[in-house]
Amino acid sequence: MHIAKSFRRFTGALRLAALALCLLPLAARADEVLVFAAASLKPALDEIAASADVASIGEVKVSYAASSQLARQIEAGAPAAIFVSADQDWMDYLAERKRIVADSRGDLLGNALVLVAPKDSTAALEIAPGFDLADALGADGRLALGEPNSVPAGKYAKAALTKLGVWDAVSARIVAADNVRAALNFVARREAPLGVVYRSDATSEPAVRVVATFPDDTHAPIVYPAALIAGHDSAAARKLLEALRAPPQQAIFRRHGFDAPPKR
Template sequence: MREAVRLRRILILVAAVLAIAASVALLVRTPSSEPAAPVVLAAASLQESLEAAADAWTAKGHRRPVLSFAATSALARQVEAGAPADVFISADEEWMDTLSAKGLIRSGSRATLAGNSLVLIAPVSSKTDLKIAPGMPLARALGSGRLALADPSGVPAGRYARQALERLGVWDQVSARVAAGDNVRAALSLVARGEAPLGVVYATDAKAEPKVRVIGTFPPASHTPITYPIALLQTARAPEAEPLRRFLLSPQAQAVFRRYGFTPAAR
């Protein structure tokens, strides 16, 4: 059974990578008399905020960037496969480190875009009340249901969630009851639809979904700091790629990210 689930996840990841490659290649290589718009590969949890930041960029007279959202792990593998993209925004430092070690990140372009926090959520109609603390009765709170997480084997949100649950001493009681999503938005959707009674997602995801409520926030010390590094890729060719990167780090764009619940990251 586990092998079948593992195979299914691998097939889904391969399909996602191929879909990203096809869409990015089509958008980048469409003939035009204008310079190519920057192509941005970004973690799924940035979707609403980055779309809004792109609106602000476009309002300044620039071409709208091409935005592609997916799990950081899927995007990083696409970069490794040579995706014709310009900017990469990861949901953790580890995947950016991996690409940097392989020489796929442009030297001197890496910076921290924003930060986030981790929360326990339930469907908005749920009466579950649980204090996040060491040894909390998480398994009992799940009842006969499952805990929705992004896949902890590779997706940053899932790895942060596992870290937090391990440090609180409750991972062993729920690890066999995890409903793993391909990205954090998939985990969020499981809870929003009532298919999972509880889930662990980023605070910004919970804020974007009216069908869930936050039960509590995990202590920052329970997991690695959640940061979103941004960098130019070695494949960057769009003339406005670097200006866009600088804009996303500017006070104007940072105000947009704060509006969506992200925290300013120390630089």
């Protein structure tokens, strides 16, 4: 009996020691930078993260998701050093909670909102007030977009469709995705005949084509602010944020369909 108890204590101690050893590598080095970035940035930011300019800064890891999800994770204590949001609202959300380094915040990029269809689709629409989007979806087709109450691309899409007077006609036929890249994939896989995404998303996906671009005055300016996260400020993070704003990296963003941020 005593031998069995001693053995259980011994094996328990071994498990705790093994767990401690497994956790040791999780301590971040000074030159590691974790970036939380809006999902729409993935193709461009993956290329930038692999570039020589960024590799010289240190090890850069990027986690992509909807800005809403990332902001809430940062609020909960996720160890991101930099946050790049697809709208001002979620950066404001963190600023109000003192989770960003205020003087590091700046507008990084702009973008455009587009209506996309599968590459071989013959859909033709001109975006104008009252345009017949519901008819273009067909009898049972759905419109793919980011979740319209939290995901920035979905919020922009809902605002544009509302201003154009067509939201009520299609609101019951929305397939709401967790992020804009997921919405893009619904169209690329032909699971939805049309979708509303960013121009940069359409640029990166050969399986879709742009049907039309939403006029700028139908939605708020699309802006990607970036900032350092309070408590995770470091020399490497500051260098990376500076690099993202530098001409070589900005040229990569442009090639992937992004713009300079709109002037305020």
